[in-house]
Amino acid sequence: MNNIAISIKNLVKNYDGTEAVNNISFDIKQGEFFGFLGPNGAGKTSTINAITGIANFNSGKIEVFGSDVVKDYRKARSYIGLSPQEFNFDPFLNVQQILVYQCGYYGIPKAICTKRAKELMKLFGIYEKRNASIRALSGGLKRRLTIARALIHKPKILILDEPTAGVDVELRHYLWDFLKKLNKEGTTIFLTTHYIEEAEKLCDRVCILHKGKILEIDDKKKLMKRFAKSQIAIELKDKLKTIPKNIKKYNYKIDGNNLIFFEDKTKINEILNSIKKNEIEIVDINIESSSLEDIFINMVKNG
Amino acid sequence: MVNWIGFYTLTKREISRFLKVWSQTILPTAITTLLYLFVFGFAIGRILPDINGITYLEFIIPGLLMMGLITSTYANNSTSIFMMKWLNFIEGILVSPLSYIEMVGAFILGGIVRGLIIGTVVYLISLFFYSGSIFNPILFISLMIIVSLIFSSLGLITGLWAEDWDQLNIWSTFIITPLVFLGGVFHSISLVPESLQIVTKMNPIFYMVDALRYSMLGISESNLALGLPLIIILAVSFFFFTVYLFKIGYKIRR
């Protein structure tokens, strides 16, 4: 079988007047935990809608395990489970029915659906609410139900559009562990989130989308290495009157008694030696690696 | 390969939707039918002359059945699809591997079941007023199914088209209700001035009402050789047009 789970080529999606997705291309490999990041309105949901059949798109080609989402839509859709950003439950059904009916739409016999629905409701702590109407669920419980519904047909690919928005800390951590385990067991995961920490914790590869265009797409670790500049803050006993010559070659700034370098951590010894040579007394040293969040903010600001 | 379970599940969803609120979906038609039969058929009808050898009361029974069937299947499917679109839960169906034919088929089958229930209810009510004999039962049932199909499709089409509740009601108020009333539910075409009969003959609902009247009472005023094929052509073309709209995602896949 094709080991590309989702392949997107030159995807363009316009709403009258707005270019939501502007010619993007990328592949997601089978088994990957893929993070899709970007500020509000970047085009993340529009991309997901194009993949899952919720929206048409203007041009480009999307394949899911080799099946074209337009020509071979039934096969393509059968591989994917979607937990959408906005709740879209059928108001005529209760919690358990929502799971069982959705499962039925995928062509799975009712007895199996009911069994799975019960397992998933227990797993996500909504079993007690199985006969409740949707209106009776809190936001967090609804979120759990969307994820349970996305999993009801055991999809090979799970697409999560901001699954942890409006979710409490406990559930967020529970979900993180759950998703990690699911991914280890072989499910390809496509995650959209505004919590960069979440992407940093979970994802193998990250794509940063901005104004419908891809700013960066790379392995998370490589991305962080490529852009990570550590911030080395050295607190001095006395304020510097003049800047020693051998320090000028670094990328630095002076902040009161602090001398702050924006350089790779590997240079730390060299920097400290240069300072010592000038017989400047050091009081404290503080090193901070930049996080994915810094990288993200920087990119979006400049992009 | 047909996704039978998926098709069955969506059909079941459609049927349980209207059954759950039967007091809004079945009962009103039963009550209006009863009122029409009592006031027009029983009370006023007694002073009216027979039409083609049958009493006025008997004459309007097939008309009322067709009227109930048309208005409720149309309302059923236009409301159902409109709600799905309005509240976005059509997305749950769009992301599933149901084919467009299966989606449309399930919605329409739901509408047909509603039509058959309405037809049965109206028929049972009419038993208070006439013998209940049916001239051609196979034609009678086939007509109920096929006319339900036509108006279920039309309901889907207008439900997709409508962007708010007002637009949803435009069709039934300005097109379907007038065509039903002018289609000979309550009157014989012979009562219409000859110069205006052409208008009746251009109204497809006239052929439906008349064909049903033929199947129940054995009398007809229209050319069935023209009417029956017309009904079948309408059904097939509306069905495939609806499938086409789903395929292009007309107003559902933004």
Ligand SMILES: Nc1ncnc2c1ncn2[C@@H]1O[C@H](COP(=O)(O)OP(=O)(O)OP(=O)(O)O)[C@@H](O)[C@H]1O
């Ligand atoms: N149905 C629509 N009609 C018109 N414009 C739309 C529609 N949906 C999205 N847009 C526009 O397309 C752009 C991309 O929106 P999209 O929802 O894909 O962003 P997003 O990355 O998911 O944002 P968020 O983080 O806020 O969810 C935005 O400018 C948005 O206003």
Ligand SMILES: [Mg+2]
């Ligand atoms: Mg979004």
